[in-house]
Amino acid sequence: MLAAVGAVAAWFSPTRSGSAVGVVFAYLCACVAIVVMHRARAQAAPAPSVDDTDADVILVAYASQTGSAEQLAAQTRRVLEAAGARVRLAPLGLLKREDLVAHARAFFLVSTTGEGDPPDHVAPFVRRAMQADPHTGDLHPGDRHLAALRYAVLALGDRTYANYCAFGHRLAGWLNHRGAQPLFDTIEVDNGDVTALRRWQTQLATLLGSDVDTSWAPLADSIWTLDERMLLNPGSAGAPAYHVELRPRDAATLDWQAGDIAEIQPRLPTQQVARWLERHALDGAARVQTDDGVTTFADALATRQLPGEDEASDHCAANTANTANTANTANTANTANTANTANTTRNLSPQTWIDTLAPLARRSYSIASLPDDGRLELLIRQARPDDPSAADGYRLGVASGWLTAHAARGDEVTLRVRVNRAFHAPPDDRPMILIGNGTGLAGLRAHLKQRARDGRGRNWLIFGERSAAHDAFYREEIAAWHAQRVLERVDFVWSRDGGERRYVQHALRALADTLREWVDAGASIYVCGSLQGMAPDVHRALLDIVGQESFDALIADGRYRRDVY
Structure with a gap:
């Protein structure tokens, strides 16, 4: 056993030679039983403490806003431990610069939130260790105290937002500036992209001299039924908001905590798929193979990103180039006329389309109910992006449009629940201040x-919402909680009622003395709502009210938590 641990530790030393990889790989293959025993022992043993300073211990640090990075960090730890390595798993926010110095190897799995910001719990680390100036990201330009560290970064983000994966790249840049050397280039993950995650797995396997861990799979999907849908804000000046109820096919899937997130796999409307099939003269009844089994071409297309005519031309050109392996295909496709493009499209088989079209991105929604309710409830605003070609001048968002308009009651909904420990409830009876819009x-x-x-x-x-007359979601339920003293206090902020527009952050500043009293009494603050406007303005208001030192203490103690989008 000690030999197996030593072999892996030796590979991770700065003086690793190329031949050591083969030795480790051969040894691991020959000693599967020993590694399995080690895995069992490692799982049974307590996790390394935050004070562990053994340089042979590999650091796996995560910065997670909604649980994704934490989940991937735990999987990374299991892969390393299965190969015989000793691993320390820790949230980045708890680390100091001295902790990084104590390790020779580190893997960082970090999310970006807001306008390129680190997750909330990491803010103290950024101020302690990365205190930024505009150029270097640090106030100690000559300090290369991490020269002995080799590291890798998995940067999680969403390309639809500005400053995509910004904090991951900022962290990598800071590590480089401090003298640390990358094990491999930073890997970006767009909205849970499986291909990018597979690259991370492959890099780990290469470093360990082992096979890719095929058991590293995404969260399991479950099938639900759309049971109820109700418009909550008729007559509102804002976009429609719906209460949506989903019933489980299997009662065992009623398993989550307050604060967890539902990741919905959306589907395109049947009419949109039919129009696309007709435009490309393709047979929707053809049978195709998907990850979930054999189904019709039309059914499989409903979960894919369908290209328009121009995109279809590009797609066909790329596909033809890949299959024919000719140098001039792309040029030919770029100059082909419309008729040739249509013919090329028709020549693609349904299976080829399904194999090459990207799946629709999952949409994440805060869960509004508990398992005890016997159903999963959501509160969904209907997204309406502008579309001049549409009769009403807008189109419906893919996921919100499907759940609030296109799907019929009784239709199946595929989803998975993501554990979001960063927004779980306090462990005790401390007061709670719940802020949202x-x-x-x-x-x-x-x-x-x-x-x-x-x-x-x-x-x-x-x-906060627009008006008391039209936008008081769950009015009766909130009133009942207030009457039952579940809610000691309720403050509504209606931005369109009255003259000057007033928002949640304005209410906080007006109630500053009361808020400080609650915080002094041990209250936890939970914020949920829009990333643009509300969340940063509330953040600044709270910081001004309690002061930097108290605010940092709230974050460090887990008493300030956000679920913003």
């Missing part, structure tokens, strides 16, 4: 349901 009430509602169920009072809700 719009559909952010969903995540706060689940917490209030849990507090009511557990008999934990001293809760304060501060909620």
Whole structure:
């Protein structure tokens, strides 16, 4: 056993030679039984403490806003331990620069939130260790104290937002500037992209001299049924908001906590798929193979990103180039006329389309209910991006349009629940201040349901929307919680009622003295709602009210938590 650990540790030393990879690989293959025993022993043993300074221990650090990076870090740890390595798993926010110096190898799995910001719990680390200036990201330009560290970064983000994966790249740049050397280039993951995650797995396997861990799979999907859908804001000046209820096919899938997130696999409307098939003269009834089994071409297309005519031409050109392996295919395709493009499209088989079209990205929604309710409830705002070609001047968002308009009651909905420990409830009866706007009430509602169920009072809700007449989501339920003293205090902020527009952050500043009293009494602050506008403005207001030192203490103690989007 010690030999196996030593072999892996030797590879991870700065003086590794090429031949050591083969030795480790051969040894691991020959000693599968020993590695399995080690895995069992490692899982049974307590995790390395935060004070562990053994340079042979590999550091796996994560910065997670909604649980994804934490989940991937745990999987990375399991892969390393299965190969016989000793691993320390820790949130980046708890580390100091001295912790990084204590390790020779480190893997960082980090998310980006807001406008290129680190997750909330990492802010103290950024100030302590990365105190930024505009050029270097550090106030100690001559300090190369991490010269002995070799590292890798997995940067999680969403390309639809500005500053995609910005914090991951900022962290990698800071590590480089401090003298650390990358094991391989930073890997970007766009919205959970499986291909990018597979590259991370492959790099780990290469470093370990082992096979890719095919058991490293995404969260399991479950099948639900659309049971109820109700418009909550008729007559509102804002976009429609719907209460959506999903019933499980299997009651065992009723398993989550307040704060967790539903990742929905959306589908395109049947009419949109039919129009696309007709335009490309393709047979929707043809049978194709997908990851979930054999189904019709039309059914499989409903979960794919369908290109338009121009995109179809590019797609066909790329596909033809790949299959024919000719140098001039791309040029030919670029100059082909419309008729040739249409003919090329028709020549692609349904299976080829399914194999090459990207799947629709999953959409994440805060869960608004508890398993005890027997259903999964969501609060969804109907996205309406501008579309001059549409009759109404807009089109519906893919996921919100499907769940609020296109799907019929009784239709199947595929989803998976992502554990979001960063927004779980406090472990005790401390007071809670719940702040949100719009559909952010969903995540706060689940917490209030849990507090009511557990008999934990001293809760304060501060909620903002447009108007009391049309946008008071769950009005009766909130009133009942207030009457039952589940809610000790409720403050509504209606931005369109009255003259000057007023938002949640304005209410916080007006209630500063009361808020400080609650914080001094040990209250936790939970914020849920829009990333643009509300979340950063509330963040600044809270910082101004309690001060930097107290604010850092709230973050360090897990008493300031956000679920923003």
